[in-house]
Amino acid sequence: MQRWLHTRAARKFLANRIALVGLGIVSTYLLVALATGVFGIITPDETFERVGPKQIRGFFRPQSPEKRLADAEYILNRMDGIFRRSNPSAALQEFRLGQLYIRQVPIEELQAEVNQGWEIYDQLAVNDELEATPEVLQQLGNLERVVNGLFEPLTGSAVWKRRLELLLGTDAQGRSIAIRGLYSIEIAIRIGSVVAFLSVLIGAVLGTAAGFYGGWIDHLVTWLFTTFSSIPSLVLLVLLAYLFTGTTFEGTLVPMYIAFSATYWIGPCRVIRGETLKLRELEYVQAATALGFSRPYIMLRHILPNASHLMLINFSLLFIAAIKGEVILTYLGLGIKNGTSWGIMIGQSRPEVVNGFFWQIGTATFLMFGLVLAFNILSDALQDAFDPKHVG
Numbered sequence: 121m122q123r124w125l126h127t128r129a130a131r132k133f134l135a136n137r138i139a140l141v142g143l144g145i146v147s148t149y150l151l152v153a154l155a156t157g158v159f160g161i162i163t164p165d166e167t168f169e170r171v172g173p174k175q176i177r178g179f180f181r182p183q184s185p186e187k188r189l190a191d192a193e194y195i196l197n198r199m200d201g202i203f204r205r206s207n208p209s210a211a212l213q214e215f216r217l218g219q220l221y222i223r224q225v226p227i228e229e230l231q232a233e234v235n236q237g238w239e240i241y242d243q244l245a246v247n248d249e250l251e252a253t254p255e256v257l258q259q260l261g262n263l264e265r266v267v268n269g270l271f272e273p274l275t276g277s278a279v280w281k282r283r284l285e286l287l288l289g290t291d292a293q294g295r296s297i298a299i300r301g302l303y304s305i306e307i308a309i310r311i312g313s314v315v316a317f318l319s320v321l322i323g324a325v326l327g328t329a330a331g332f333y334g335g336w337i338d339h340l341v342t343w344l345f346t347t348f349s350s351i352p353s354l355v356l357l358v359l360l361a362y363l364f365t366g367t368t369f370e371g372t373l374v375p376m377y378i379a380f381s382a383t384y385w386i387g388p389c390r391v392i393r394g395e396t397l398k399l400r401e402l403e404y405v406q407a408a409t410a411l412g413f414s415r416p417y418i419m420l421r422h423i424l425p426n427a428s429h430l431m432l433i434n435f436s437l438l439f440i441a442a443i444k445g446e447v448i449l450t451y452l453g454l455g456i457k458n459g460t461s462w463g464i465m466i467g468q469s470r471p472e473v474v475n476g477f478f479w480q481i482g483t484a485t486f487l488m489f490g491l492v493l494a495f496n497i498l499s500d501a502l503q504d505a506f507d508p509k510h511v512g
């Protein structure tokens with residue numbers, strides 16, 4: 121590590137402050153993905169749990185009187201529905217809104233509080249439009265105190281977890297936008313990492329073999345990437361979606377891995393093939409050949425290491441392309457169908473945008489914009505630092 125820090129490329133990269141900011145942002149995303157995917161800080165089930173009434177505004181911004189009244193009505197209606205069940209005691213123990221649980225008190229006491237809430241609600245609901253007068257606000261405050269009193273008080277870590285759940289509001293189904301957005305980081309990074317790794321690996325192996333061996337191998341690889349480049353990834357993804365229909369992989373990330381990797385390897389293959397054509401004519405490669413080293417050994421020992429900067433640059437570029445591709449294809453209904461991702465969030469926000477609610481689409485777009493922009497800055501800095509053509 122110390123040796124690497126004293127290289128020209130490392131000094132040039134560390135001197136780029138904008139690149140270091142991009143590296144810090146990307147590292148933050150990676151930590152969130154690690155905490156979600158490995159340590160289970162956010163589970164898949166939590167992205168589908170209802171944490172409150174629908175379409176709560178983010179950043180704890182004050183709601184309109186009508187919205188506050190509708191939110192209280194939702195809680196009261198849910199409680200009435202529980203009371204009408206055959207076993208209300210068991211239903212009360214199971215009912216939760218994120219970190220909120222119903223108080224463990226006799227059902228009669230809860231029913232009395234709900235009836236008190238309905239009395240205040242009826243006094244407010246007589247008007248078609250609520251004006252923010254002192255009297256109305258006072259009644260709304262009393263109603264909200266009654267509704268909030270139905271739940272156990274939050275203590276310890278549950279307090280900040282509840283604040284996280286409502287930080288960016290709720291969607292049309294009352295799910296936490298913040299939880300869904302943060303969990304989608306892990307999905308995006310998983311797609312970007314797997315697709316970029318597979319694409320660079322396939323492209324590096326085929327490109328090096330084509331450039332170093334030449335002959336029929338070069339003609340075959342050239343024909344392959346020429347043929348595959350004529351197939352749009354969208355068409356290939358549709359085909360794979362039908363192929364996986366009825367299997368355990370239907371609606372998962374596997375068809376996207378295969379579809380993107382089957383087309384994204386072309387770029388690295390072309391670049392590394394051209395670099396190999398240049399490297400194989402250099403003196404140290406000719407010397408290794410004259411000494412009798414095998415061709416696979418020369419490829420692995422002398423060609424690929426000297427093309428590693430191109431592999432690193434292509435990895436960063438394909439990482440971004442895979443993330444954007446997933447969002448676009450999922451929005452069109454051709455990508456992820458089971459689970460949570462930025463593409464799903466953007467697709468589900470269409471009716472919300474019509475109603476003037478932009479928190480879900482804004483969260484997904486901002487998180488994707490931050491990761492893509494930071495990675496673009498980082499990839500440009502890496503290319504500038506490690507590509508020999510940019511030495512200066």
